[in-house]
Amino acid sequence: GENVEQHPSTLSVQEGDSAVIKCTYSDSASNYFPWYKQELGKGPQLIIDIRSNVGEKKDQRIAVTLNKTAKHFSLHITETQPEDSAVYFCAASVDYKLSFGAGTTVTVRA
Amino acid sequence: NAGVTQTPKFQVLKTGQSMTLQCAQDMNHNSMYWYRQDPGMGLRLIYYSASEGTTDKGEVPNGYNVSRLNKREFSLRLESAAPSQTSVYFCASSEDGQGTQHFGDGTRLSIL
Numbered sequence: 001g002e003n004v005e006q007h008p009s010t011l012s013v014q015e016g017d018s019a020v021i022k023c024t025y026s027d028s029a030s031n032y033f034p035w036y037k038q039e040l041g042k043g044p045q046l047i048i049d050i051r052s053n054v055g056e057k058k059d060q061r062i063a064v065t066l067n068k069t070a071k072h073f074s075l076h077i078t079e080t081q082p083e084d085s086a087v088y089f090c091a092a093s094v095d096y097k098l099s100f101g102a103g104t105t106v107t108v109r110a
Numbered sequence: 111n112a113g114v115t116q117t118p119k120f121q122v123l124k125t126g127q128s129m130t131l132q133c134a135q136d137m138n139h140n141s142m143y144w145y146r147q148d149p150g151m152g153l154r155l156i157y158y159s160a161s162e163g164t165t166d167k168g169e170v171p172n173g174y175n176v177s178r179l180n181k182r183e184f185s186l187r188l189e190s191a192a193p194s195q196t197s198v199y200f201c202a203s204s205e206d207g208q209g210t211q212h213f214g215d216g217t218r219l220s221i222l
Contacts, residue, residue: 001169004152006152032208034210034211036213041215042215042216043114043200043202043213043214043215043216044153044200044213045213046210046211046212049210089152089153091152093208095207095208096141096143096158096160096166096207097155097158097168097169098143098153098155098211099152099155099169100152100153100154101152102150102151102152103150103151103152
């Protein structure tokens with residue numbers, strides 16, 4: 001099955017700096033790559049996603065890049081704010097089955 | 111618009127007891143999913159239902175059963191709970207297998 005690895009497991013950044021989270025996947029058939037943000041006591045919320053026919057996607061301060069050849073994809077958050085503090089999960093999907101990374105706890109220091 | 115609703119939010123069971131976790135979605139989605147989340151790990155797929163009337167095993171199905179009651183509801187049953195099933199359980203739904211999955215806020219289950 002699909003194996004998704006996510007790094008780093010924790011990330012502390014100064015408010016206003018950028019945060020980068022990287023993920024790799026194993027199944028070349030994976031074609032959908034969402035990123036979720038999870039706040040304490042809540043379910044994961046989709047923040048951005050990318051499909052295999054696209055190399056990069058941006059939504060305001062959030063961007064995702066995908067390198068299918070190398071089987072890795074990354075989340076970039078610019079101009080971080082305190083409300084960006086949360087756990088972030090990457091995932092890779094082949095037909096219904098989402099495989100998640102272990103998560104990155106992001107702390108934005110004021 | 112409630113999205114995905116899970117009940118109960120918290121539950122404590124004794125080893126060997128049975129329990130059904132309920133999930134309902136109001137987005138008219140075809141596909142529904144059950145995941146478990148353990149500390150330091152991402153979510154792992156237990157079972158999914160691609161459409162009403164179908165269910166399939168995910169990555170960690172042992173010890174669980176599911177029922178797709180109708181298009182809106184998808185339940186997860188633990189027949190004989192074990193301490194290893196202590197976890198947070200999330201239900202999700204999507205329009206189809208390629209669509210965005212929307213998650214509920216979880217059921218926190220402790221088995222003593």
